[in-house]
Amino acid sequence: MHMQRRSFVRNSAGWTLGLAGVGLGAQTASEMSEGEVRRIDRGNLKITIRHGEIKNLDMPPMSMVFQLGDAALLDKVKVGDKIRFIAEKHEGAFVVTAIEPKN
Secondary structure, eight states: OOOEEEEEEEETTEEEEEEEESSOOOOOGGGSEEEEEEEEEGGGTEEEEEEOOBGGGTBOSEEEEEEESOGGGGGGOOTTOEEEEEEEEETTEEEEEEEEEOO
16 A cells, blocks of 8 residues: 655745656545535635535534635636545544545
8 A cells, every 4th residue: 555645835826736756646536525616715715615524534524615736726626516525633623635526
């Protein structure tokens, strides 16, 4: 099994996720959580998602506000979209690091 090391860096555009380690690739769609975009706050780089279980965070289904790892993620979705996403916890905040419309 390959180990992953994740680090978050705060820059002027928001949080960015850096990955370091051996054998790293993009996380697969099966590792993504599903949800629906309920609200977008571009000014504060936040998104409200009504989501199912988020296994990597051991989180049950609910609606909640997430910070965004990159402002460009907002260009991929709009309010009402069904989505798949990856969220991580960093310094007490829940951060969406990847997002895509669900087909």
